[in-house]
Amino acid sequence: MLSPSLKLSAAWMPLLTPEQRARVEHDSSLQHVLAGAMIERRGEPSSAWLGVISGLIKISVGNADGKMASLTGVPAGGWVGEGSLLKHEQRRYDVVALRDSVIARVPLATFEWLLDHSIPFNRFLLHQLNERVAQFIGKAESDRLHDPDARVARCLAELFNPLLYPGMGMRLAITQEEIGYLARLSRQRVNQALHALEKLGLVHVEYGAVEVLDLLALRRYGV
Secondary structure, eight states: OOOTHHHHHOTTGGGSOHHHHHHHHHHOEEEEEOTTOEEEOTTSBOOEEEEEEESEEEEEEEOTTOOEEEEEEEETTOEEOHHHHHHTOBOSSEEEESSSEEEEEEEHHHHHHHHHHOHHHHHHHHHHHHHHHHHHHHHHHHHHHOOHHHHHHHHHHHHTOTTTSTTOOSEEOOOHHHHHHHHTOOHHHHHHHHHHHHHTTSEEEETTEEEESOHHHHHHTTO
């Protein structure tokens, strides 16, 4: 059974009836993982919907040669893996903790029960899937067309997406090394990009954290 932390971090919980919330809390569990730990492995069965209660995770893929590509980062408040559950397929990506994290796991059976019994939950998922598609289209564009400064800007904008990660505010505890993992850039190049964005008044860089001052401009940077 889950602690109240799930209620505080899941934007979809208030959409449920008391009966539905009670079942989710009873069926789900919390997983404490250390930085660098594998939360879900590519090729394994998809058995749960994953929510980040605290910490930071990344979604990545790799090949037999050991080459890795980070698809996106997910901060506290984010939920991932609904696509694999809806298609009843194996995970097509690795889910890795970038820092010590707490992960909520909603079992597949409970997830499907919510689909069958809650129209508001279905609408939430529809909006989330639509926003995720837009996010990945933007990332593909950024990787192919934009310089490193714009890639860092887009990476940060993704992490501050109010639809995917509601309630997190405009300040995120994240290191330059972690941004580098997500943007596929060196820590030194991320440092240069952050200072360039800071000079433009888009962000405020702190030790181990970034505060976004102009999210709209950050999203449009390099366009």
